[in-house]
Amino acid sequence: MRKTSMFKVLSLVLSAAVLLPGSVFAEGSGVNMDEQTVRIAIPFDPSTMEPWATMGDGRIDVIRHVYEYMFDYEKIGGDLLPSIASGYEQVDDTTYRVTIYDNIKDSAGNPITADDVKFSYESTIEIGNQAIGVNTIDHMDVIDDTTIDFVFNTTAAGAFANAMTNTAIVDKEAYEADPDHFASNPVGTGPYVMDEFIPGSSISFTKRDDYWQSEEDCARLSEANIGHVIYKVIPEASQLTIALESGDVDIAYYIASSDTHRFEDVEGFHLAALPKDLAEVILFNCDPSNVFASKELRQAVCYAIDSAAVLQTVYDGAGGVCKTYGSPLFADFNEKWNEEDYYDYDADKAKELLAQAGYPDGISVRLMTDNSPVHTRMAQVLQSMLSAAGINVEILSYDGTLINTYRFDPTQFDLYIANKSSFDYITSVWKFSFDQVAYKGKTLNFYVDEDLQKMLETALDAKTHTEENIDAVHYALKDLALGYGICYGTNYIAYNDKVSELAIDFKTRVVGGACIFNPEAFE
Amino acid sequence: MYRYILKRLLLMIPVLIGVTILIFTIMYFTPGDPATQILGSNATLEQLEAKRQELGLNDSYFVRLGRYMKDVFLHFDFGNSYINGRSVSKDIFSRYPQTFIIAFFSIAFALLIGIPLGVIAATNQNKLGDHVAMLISLIGVSMPNFWVGLMLVIWFALELKWLPATGIGAPRYYVLPCAACALNGIASIARQTRSGMLEVIRADYIVTARSKGQTENKVIYRHALCNALIPVVTSAAGAFGSLLGGALVIETVFAIPGLGTYMVSAINNRDYPAIQGSVFFVALTFSIIMLLVDLLYAFIDPRIKAQYQGNARIKV
Numbered sequence: 001m002r003k004t005s006m007f008k009v010l011s012l013v014l015s016a017a018v019l020l021p022g023s024v025f026a027e028g029s030g031v032n033m034d035e036q037t038v039r040i041a042i043p044f045d046p047s048t049m050e051p052w053a054t055m056g057d058g059r060i061d062v063i064r065h066v067y068e069y070m071f072d073y074e075k076i077g078g079d080l081l082p083s084i085a086s087g088y089e090q091v092d093d094t095t096y097r098v099t100i101y102d103n104i105k106d107s108a109g110n111p112i113t114a115d116d117v118k119f120s121y122e123s124t125i126e127i128g129n130q131a132i133g134v135n136t137i138d139h140m141d142v143i144d145d146t147t148i149d150f151v152f153n154t155t156a157a158g159a160f161a162n163a164m165t166n167t168a169i170v171d172k173e174a175y176e177a178d179p180d181h182f183a184s185n186p187v188g189t190g191p192y193v194m195d196e197f198i199p200g201s202s203i204s205f206t207k208r209d210d211y212w213q214s215e216e217d218c219a220r221l222s223e224a225n226i227g228h229v230i231y232k233v234i235p236e237a238s239q240l241t242i243a244l245e246s247g248d249v250d251i252a253y254y255i256a257s258s259d260t261h262r263f264e265d266v267e268g269f270h271l272a273a274l275p276k277d278l279a280e281v282i283l284f285n286c287d288p289s290n291v292f293a294s295k296e297l298r299q300a301v302c303y304a305i306d307s308a309a310v311l312q313t314v315y316d317g318a319g320g321v322c323k324t325y326g327s328p329l330f331a332d333f334n335e336k337w338n339e340e341d342y343y344d345y346d347a348d349k350a351k352e353l354l355a356q357a358g359y360p361d362g363i364s365v366r367l368m369t370d371n372s373p374v375h376t377r378m379a380q381v382l383q384s385m386l387s388a389a390g391i392n393v394e395i396l397s398y399d400g401t402l403i404n405t406y407r408f409d410p411t412q413f414d415l416y417i418a419n420k421s422s423f424d425y426i427t428s429v430w431k432f433s434f435d436q437v438a439y440k441g442k443t444l445n446f447y448v449d450e451d452l453q454k455m456l457e458t459a460l461d462a463k464t465h466t467e468e469n470i471d472a473v474h475y476a477l478k479d480l481a482l483g484y485g486i487c488y489g490t491n492y493i494a495y496n497d498k499v500s501e502l503a504i505d506f507k508t509r510v511v512g513g514a515c516i517f518n519p520e521a522f523e
Numbered sequence: 524m525y526r527y528i529l530k531r532l533l534l535m536i537p538v539l540i541g542v543t544i545l546i547f548t549i550m551y552f553t554p555g556d557p558a559t560q561i562l563g564s565n566a567t568l569e570q571l572e573a574k575r576q577e578l579g580l581n582d583s584y585f586v587r588l589g590r591y592m593k594d595v596f597l598h599f600d601f602g603n604s605y606i607n608g609r610s611v612s613k614d615i616f617s618r619y620p621q622t623f624i625i626a627f628f629s630i631a632f633a634l635l636i637g638i639p640l641g642v643i644a645a646t647n648q649n650k651l652g653d654h655v656a657m658l659i660s661l662i663g664v665s666m667p668n669f670w671v672g673l674m675l676v677i678w679f680a681l682e683l684k685w686l687p688a689t690g691i692g693a694p695r696y697y698v699l700p701c702a703a704c705a706l707n708g709i710a711s712i713a714r715q716t717r718s719g720m721l722e723v724i725r726a727d728y729i730v731t732a733r734s735k736g737q738t739e740n741k742v743i744y745r746h747a748l749c750n751a752l753i754p755v756v757t758s759a760a761g762a763f764g765s766l767l768g769g770a771l772v773i774e775t776v777f778a779i780p781g782l783g784t785y786m787v788s789a790i791n792n793r794d795y796p797a798i799q800g801s802v803f804f805v806a807l808t809f810s811i812i813m814l815l816v817d818l819l820y821a822f823i824d825p826r827i828k829a830q831y832q833g834n835a836r837i838k839v
Contacts, residue, residue: 048607200780234778404559438567
């Protein structure tokens with residue numbers, strides 16, 4: 001009798017919770033769930049809609065709906081496609097004259113002029129969160145309402161393109177009038193307006209009726225092919241998959257490779273595999289006091305790593321093996337490197353080099369890694385591989401911030417796992433690790449080599465960014481083995497029948513509203 | 524009684540000042556540079572130095588502590604997040620309702636099931652009812668709540684399609700997270716109720732109640748259970764306070780933007796204002812809950828109420 005009463009009470013509580021009207025608790029997404037809505041699951045929180053905040057993964061996923069840039073890359077390091085800007089001409093080595101459209105208006109109806117462009121860049125530089133893309137700008141001169149000169153402090157290849165594709169353009173008065181600086185209520189020139197942003201949960205957009213650009217001149221990624229776009233933040237990998245299977249979302253990013261079989265060749269679902277531009281690499285501590293000051297020892301480690309096996313273990317074989325210090329997706333990657341030896345796995349050679357380095361009986365080293373699942377697995381695989389070659393590895397696992405701090409301290413590690421990419425060229429990937437100007441006269445991993453620096457600077461310069469010079473740096477880095485590119489993975493995006501074609505930007509992110517949809521699936 | 528409450532409220536001030544200094548000091552000495560997290564792994568040393576300067580991270584410990592204490596206690600301003608630039612107070616208040624709903628309904632659910640289970644076990648000691656109730660509680664304690672959460676999702680969201688798997692909004696979004704979160708609570712409350720009941724059930728006043736001819740239900744629920752509830756209330760309040768600090772695993776599994784995920788993300792990013800603000804808020808909440816629990820004791824046990832009143836009289 002007592003049990004029956006208890007179950008009745010429980011049933012009542014559960015039923016009340018299920019049936020209570022939504023008005024009691026505010027509905028999370030806040031938009032009408034009509035048929036012309038695409039729902040997209042992403043694992044990372046956009047965090048803020050401020051135009052020039054740090055570009056985390058979640059922000060990159062959604063920001064393109066509200067804000068636009070001067071140009072879009074066709075692909076990494078590829079041609080520039082007009083967006084806010086209608087074209088440009090190079091005036092001299094460091095000066096570019098850019099023309100913007102004369103009819104640009106943001107979602108609040110404010111016209112965008114060259115003064116707003118200048119303000120947007122100056123703010124980005126001053127705030128400093130996206131310094132990598134804009135710190136090459138020396139100054140800007142506004143010529144008239146639609147023309148602006150960008151003067152750079154360098155002739156580096158990609159400097160102009162990087163600057164043009166990384167700063168959101170907003171209206172100066174509107175931005176300054178908002179005490180929140182658009183963090184919660186963004187006003188941009190993009191084809192959508194933000195309806196609601198619940199940090200950590202969801203963000204929704206509605207198509208603008210008054211979008212400024214004409215259909216024929218509209219940039220591919222600025223197309224608005226559906227009325228509403230809702231991004232749902234689902235950090236847990238299996239829940240991401242379940243959300244798509246249960247129809248809660250229509251597109252899901254970053255599907256785990258172990259879950260791809262649930263969508264591959266399954267009726268009603270499609271799977272896109274996009275190779276990552278982010279390469280998994282190791283960097284050696286080349287400080288003179290460290291054991292890895294020895295080139296032979298560095299080379300021994302490179303030979304002891306079976307990159308294909310690492311790829312198989314860490315990414316289930318989805319992706320590729322690196323043939324330089326970086327992934328092969330960049331425009332200046334030389335295809336011939338794919339045919340060449342790049343420390344292809346050779347245990348005997350590793351042992352031989354270990355002996356040459358003065359460690360015939362083996363050595364113990366400290367491998368630093370962040371505690372992400374991918375890098376943790378990779379560290380364990382490397383530990384096992386290096387152990388077979390006689391190198392005993394102690395794994396030091398830290399959170400991401402600690403890694404970013406300790407990597408500047410040569411006493412903290414002997415080698416570490418990192419991932420490296422750039423916005424444009426493979427030479428930029430090398431620059432971010434081995435430019436001795438950026439790290440006070442040493443590479444990121446404490447190596448000093450004037451010849452290497454000269455070679456790198458030559459390859460980075462737009463006028464001498466030639467195959468020959470890029471080759472020279474590649475072969476020098478390969479010989480010195482300051483770092484070693486292991487492999488790169490694949491991003492899986494699964495979607496249902498409502499989507500017929502994904503719109504993907506150069507950062508390999510889906511721009512939800514610009515996808516092409518299948519109207520029949522909405523009926 | 525009022526004097527007691529006022530005294531406890533005043534005592535919260537040094538507690539909160541102590542917590543603020545402690546968490547600030549811990550974060551000051553915790554390795555990890557927020558500037559590297561803001562600018563990313565490709566930033567140059569010069570850019571990192573400029574960012575540290577801008578954030579005031581190069582100032583001395585006492586300058587930074589003084590600035591922070593002034594902002595918190597004079598302006599009630601926890602500052603803005605290093606990562607998203609938003610006000611930390613706003614962020615906390617936007618996430619707190621979700622955390623509160625989960626904590627409240629999980630504890631309510633745990634009490635609603637755990638107490639009857641414990642009573643059944645105690646009144647049927649070493650009999651079938653006891654074994655079944657304890658088996659249920661053993662299962663509850665043994666299953667990790669993230670696993671239970673995922674199982675509930677697969678069954679109720681994916682197979683039956685009765686309830687949503689993730690997100691927030693209408694009440695139905697909270698049913699699965701609360702159920703998953705309550706399971707461990709049910710088990711521990713059932714075990715504590717059983718143990719408390721077994722202690723009081725043999726007490727003289729229970730024998731007296733029975734000898735007066737009172738019904739078994741009255742003896743159990745009016746006389747025995749009330750006296751066995753003090754440790755259960757203490758334990759449930761502790762669990763409630765902890766859940767208000769964020770049920771991290773449940774929030775992650777069910778994609779709920781609560782305080783737990785906010786704090787962990789802040790810690791990972793060395794977002795000092797967000798960490799310090801969240802810990803302050805959790806300490807404040809916990810202090811208030813403990814005060815409420817002490818007051819609840821008085822309602823459950825008249826002897827404690829008499830003590831409070833007695834103390835007040837002595838002070839006067």
